[in-house]
Amino acid sequence: MRSMSARMLAAVFALAFSTVAMAQTRFPNIPREQLTDAQTREQMQEELMSLWERTRKTVVFVTHDIDEAVFLADRVVVLTARPARIREEVKIDLPRPRDIEVRKSVKLLEYRNYIWDLIRSESRRAAG
Secondary structure (H helix, E strand, O other), rough: OOOOOOHHHHHHHHHHHHHOOOOOOOOOOHHHHHOOHHHHHHHHHHHHHHHHHHHHEEOOOOOHHHHHHHHHHOOEEEOOOOOOOEEEEEEEEOOOOOOOOHHHOOHHHHHHHHHHHHHHHHHHHHHH
């Protein structure tokens, strides 16, 4: 097992701490700017999925990364431009547990493209 940097260890601790509390809903506040490399980000996503599988707690996860949202979520909420309102809630029907095969699947790509088109059309609408 490779050793973790202090930043990665802090992120893992924050993630673990947020999931072990007894509340039914958790809002993880992970310093994601510290998780910039793709390999670390994927490891953290896999850890989040593993913790969710064990606890089944509701997680509200905010991200600007469409691939990450589709891979992790059962539902993706796309917001409008300012003022932010719900544009559409997309139900993600991908098998669980989610693994590398799901990450590479055509179905995931279809969800990603659909959400990207929603965001792009909203951006164009807001620009005038």
